[in-house]
Amino acid sequence: MSPGHAAQTPLTRWRSTRARHDADRRYAILGWIDRIAILVFFVLILYTLVGSTPFQHEVIDTARNTEGSSLNRYIWFALLGLSLPVLWARFTATLGLLKAIWPLLLLYMWFGLTTLWAIDPAASQRRFLSYSIALVIALAVTVGIRRSRTYLATMAAACALVMLIDFASWIFLPSLSMTKLGLAGLHSQKNTLGFIAMFSSFVIAACALGQKTLITRLLWWGMVAVTLLVLAASQSKTSLILALSAFLLAPVITLVARGSVALIWISVVMIPLVAVLALFLWLGICGISGIDPMSPLHGVTFTSRTDVWSYVLSEIAKHPWTGAGFGSFWDIDPALQPSLRSGLWFADIENNNVANEAHNGYLDLTVTTGYIGSIGAILLLARWIWLAFRTLRTMPDTIGGHLVTGPDKDLPLAILSTIFLVFFAYHNLLESSYFYASNYIGGLIFLFFALKVEQWNRDGKVAAKNLRPDRQRPLPWRALRESALAGRS
Numbered sequence: 001m002s003p004g005h006a007a008q009t010p011l012t013r014w015r016s017t018r019a020r021h022d023a024d025r026r027y028a029i030l031g032w033i034d035r036i037a038i039l040v041f042f043v044l045i046l047y048t049l050v051g052s053t054p055f056q057h058e059v060i061d062t063a064r065n066t067e068g069s070s071l072n073r074y075i076w077f078a079l080l081g082l083s084l085p086v087l088w089a090r091f092t093a094t095l096g097l098l099k100a101i102w103p104l105l106l107l108y109m110w111f112g113l114t115t116l117w118a119i120d121p122a123a124s125q126r127r128f129l130s131y132s133i134a135l136v137i138a139l140a141v142t143v144g145i146r147r148s149r150t151y152l153a154t155m156a157a158a159c160a161l162v163m164l165i166d167f168a169s170w171i172f173l174p175s176l177s178m179t180k181l182g183l184a185g186l187h188s189q190k191n192t193l194g195f196i197a198m199f200s201s202f203v204i205a206a207c208a209l210g211q212k213t214l215i216t217r218l219l220w221w222g223m224v225a226v227t228l229l230v231l232a233a234s235q236s237k238t239s240l241i242l243a244l245s246a247f248l249l250a251p252v253i254t255l256v257a258r259g260s261v262a263l264i265w266i267s268v269v270m271i272p273l274v275a276v277l278a279l280f281l282w283l284g285i286c287g288i289s290g291i292d293p294m295s296p297l298h299g300v301t302f303t304s305r306t307d308v309w310s311y312v313l314s315e316i317a318k319h320p321w322t323g324a325g326f327g328s329f330w331d332i333d334p335a336l337q338p339s340l341r342s343g344l345w346f347a348d349i350e351n352n353n354v355a356n357e358a359h360n361g362y363l364d365l366t367v368t369t370g371y372i373g374s375i376g377a378i379l380l381l382a383r384w385i386w387l388a389f390r391t392l393r394t395m396p397d398t399i400g401g402h403l404v405t406g407p408d409k410d411l412p413l414a415i416l417s418t419i420f421l422v423f424f425a426y427h428n429l430l431e432s433s434y435f436y437a438s439n440y441i442g443g444l445i446f447l448f449f450a451l452k453v454e455q456w457n458r459d460g461k462v463a464a465k466n467l468r469p470d471r472q473r474p475l476p477w478r479a480l481r482e483s484a485l486a487g488r489s
Contacts, residue, residue, distance in 0.1 A: 034150075036086055036144070037140060038154050040137060040144075041141045042154050045155055046158045048444050048445065049162045049186075049187075049196050052072045053188075077133075083136060087140050089144075096458055097139060097458065100455070100457065103376075107373070107380060108135065110372060111326040111435075112128055114328075114370070115326055115328075116325075117322060118327075119338070120336045121328070123331075123332045124328040127326065134443075134447065135447065138444070138451055141448065143455075148410045148412075152207055155203050163200050166183070166193065166197075167226050170183050170230065181235065182235030182236065183234045185230070185234075191239070191431060192441065193236065194231060194239030195236070195239050197234060197236075198236075198240075201231065201247075202243075204220055205220075205247070206412045206416035207220055207412070208221045209412045231243055239431075242423050245423070246423050305359045305430065307344065308355055308358055308359055309358060312358040313363070316363070320366075321372055323367060324367055325368060326369055329367050330356045331356050339355065357436065359430060359432060361435070362429070365377055365436075387454065387456070388449070389418055390457070392411075392417075394460065410456075417449045424446055
């Protein structure tokens with residue numbers, strides 16, 4: 001028996017035993033909190049991708065039926081209820097993340113304010129409430145799942161399950177899953193499936209990068225191939241082009257972001273320089289040949305999107321700063337929806353040829369929340385892309401020079417966050433996803449990446465502050481108080 005142990009009194013031993021038991025209990029509680037956060041994340045991704053009306057392809061009614069269904073309300077409030085214990089257990093981390101996302105909270109306040117003058121107040125308030133609940137759940141997931149590897153694996157498992165169901169329905173149930181425009185599968189239309197398949201291919205590929213064994217890598221890369229087949233079958237040209245471009249550019253973006261400062265500046269200068277040189281070359285060819293330089297753009301309608309854009313721009317002119325109200329323009333009460341009174345070809349209810357979006361998320365943001373909402377949202381998206389690039393650049397180097405053997409497994413998720421946010425911004429030019437109120441898929445998924453990069457940014461600042469105490473200057477009143485106390489002594 002050691003002298004220190006012999007000197008302990010029964011009370012001291014009881015206190016130390018109680019402290020160990022308390023520590024074990026806290027550790028067990030935190031383990032359950034992790035499991036709850038993982039469950040919430042998995043169910044939310046699964047439900048967001050599938051919705052409450054699988055295999056229903058009537059576009060005009062899907063959004064309103066989903067929002068109004070009892071199942072939809074029960075699922076959202078159940079996930080919210082499960083999220084609250086996570087937020088309470090991670091209270092300090094939650095407060096820190098809330099401070100970091102104050103611009104997003106201000107934007108939400110503006111969205112809520114626009115519901116007061118919405119065309120369809122009931123739909124606007126219902127959709128704003130859903131987005132607010134989604135933000136709370138996303139906060140809980142971000143602070144609840146502490147390991148990036150677990151975060152990415154949970155997302156990839158949900159995406160893989162949905163893609164396998166879509167693939168199986170395409171092979172074995174084509175009459176149920178196919179539409180005249182392409183494969184829709186579980187989803188409302190082929191463009192929705194296209195976006196989901198594009199997103200899933202990014203997530204599953206990032207998960208494949210993080211695998212240790214050859215067998216698991218082959219399995220996950222095989223799942224990527226299945227996802228790309230589903231994407232091709234959807235015939236969603238925008239999503240397919242962006243997905244293939246992402247797989248080609250992802251290694252380049254990663255190498256540039258993690259390269260030297262000189263390489264970054266060369267890339268920044270060379271890209272616009274090449275574009276300018278190509279423009280001058282084209283103008284020279286046109287001058288020699290007598291060709292109209294604008295001839296390639298003649299007749300370009302982006303698959304008739306320009307008609308919808310022209311109409312939405314005319315509606316923006318009616319309320320440019322305040323908008324028509326968050327989520328109060330498409331998929332609302334037919335008696336109130338402006339497009340259904342326009343008489344245009346994309347508002348033909350009899351033939352079920354009704355547009356439920358502007359096919360440009362920035363225009364949809366402007367028509368519903370005004371220039372105030374759209375400018376604020378664009379600035380936020382630019383901030384998140386910048387933070388993702390900076391996180392990717394400053395991520396610690398991995399062990400042995402391998403991409404996926406880092407101590408915290410953050411690099412695959414950092415690559416995914418950067419690639420997704422960049423291509424999400426481009427995708428939103430031809431499809432409405434960013435804060436698009438009646439389509440929760442793109443509107444929710446980007447929140448997870450946005451909050452993750454905000455969390456990384458905040459953690460980096462806290463770590464830098466703790467590592468550099470010389471930069472920690474006391475507040476003026478504290479310095480005066482400390483000097484006064486020193487003088488008294």
